[in-house]
Amino acid sequence: MTNAFSYACKDCEGMEACPASFVAETTDEVWKLVELHAQIAHNESSTDWDSETREYLGTLIKPISV
Numbered sequence: 001m002t003n004a005f006s007y008a009c010k011d012c013e014g015m016e017a018c019p020a021s022f023v024a025e026t027t028d029e030v031w032k033l034v035e036l037h038a039q040i041a042h043n044e045s046s047t048d049w050d051s052e053t054r055e056y057l058g059t060l061i062k063p064i065s066v
Ligand SMILES: [Zn+2]
Pocket: 009, 010, 015, 018, 019, 020, 037, 041, 042
């Protein structure tokens, strides 16, 4: 049963070397963590992401059970 969502930065194209991954109860929370991580670790602002980038990142957020 799905009760959480996970995101692994290394699944993202070009981020294979990044060890960060997140698990949270909702996709909303995972998005916040991804945005914060992008800013801190990759110096990337989520406000620069276009809808295509967001769609791509969204496919990397996986439902899991913990
Ligand atoms: Zn990363």
